[in-house]
Amino acid sequence: METIYLVRQKGVYWKDVLGISTSEIEAIDKCKAMALLDSDSYHLWIVSKHKIGEFTPVDSKGEIQEPCSSEEIIFRTDRDTEMKNNSLL
Secondary structure (H helix, E strand, C coil): CCCEEEEEEEEEEEEEEEEECCCHHHHHHHHHHHHHHCCCCEEEEEEEEEEECCCCCCCCCCCCCCCCCEEEEEEECCCCHHHHHHHCC
């Protein structure tokens, strides 16, 4: 099965998928770039790994959402972390 990587923003709720890539490195680089440009510091920026054709159950509780158990988060960051990392360069 082919693998894809999704880039998403998370506040109180998960936001829309903002990027899809077949490259883990590209997804992480785009995630870092988007986090750096974020106007809010409380958002998390997340890259998750998914197998094409695999569906995850829908969380219908309507509360603060967390990733499902079958989702593998491979990277997470936020604006402040990326600002610090870029100031070190």
